[in-house]
Amino acid sequence: MTSAETPEGPEFLTLGLDPDFIGYEDAWEFQRQIHAEVAAGKTPDTVILLEHSSVFTAGKRTEDSERPTDGTPVIDVDRGGKITWHGPGQLVGYPIMKLPMPIDVVGYVRWLEQVLIDSIAEIGLKTERVEGRSGVWAPVGDTHVKLAAIGIRVAEHTTMHGFALNCNNSLDPYDTIVACGIRDAKTSTISELLGRDVTPSMAAEVVKKHLKKIGKVSL
Helix, strand or coil: CCEEECCCCCEEEEEECCCCCECHHHHHHHHHHHHHHHHCCCCCCEEEEECECCEEEECCCCCHHHCCCCCCCCEECCCCCCEEEECCCEEEEEEECECCCCCCHHHHHHHHHHHHHHHHHHHCCCCEEECCEEEEEEEECCEEEEEEEEEEEEECCEEEEEEEEECCCCCHHHHHCCHHHCCCCEECCHHHHHCCCCCHHHHHHHHHHHHHHHCCCCC
């Protein structure tokens, strides 16, 4: 079920959350439709929020050695980054926004990271960036575990794809891939680190609030 909200800043479309998981290819086609409308100025900046059915997707830089070891099919996509998993228990956000000129892709990624860092802090967990690596990470002892992956594409000055935030999903799928091409770090969830259940629906409300606060991308 799709619901829409039009706050100050981007419009939000909730395409499907538990139990209404969305197939990746259906959501990808929907993204392309919205992207074309935003790029043409027919639709305001839009953020799609959802949970996917279980799927592996591979960005353009994925190497064969990073793909599933058990032969599980992978959908190759046109975003940056490498291979990752999407599925139930993970909040996926696809911000489709026109970027100001000149385009600053790195600045946009840092902006998305900050939205997630602020959102996760409100939920009760400290996270941060790790130098040289995209995404959002939680310090655990003398290392970091990854909580959110970011992979984007910019076409016609307009973004697509976005972030995946691990809320209360299974971590088993990560055992069969080299997630994001990173071999020396583990992945975790907000629920695992906090010791209480945090669902994508709960996280979505917090993430929307912080996207509204920041408003239009200012790079």
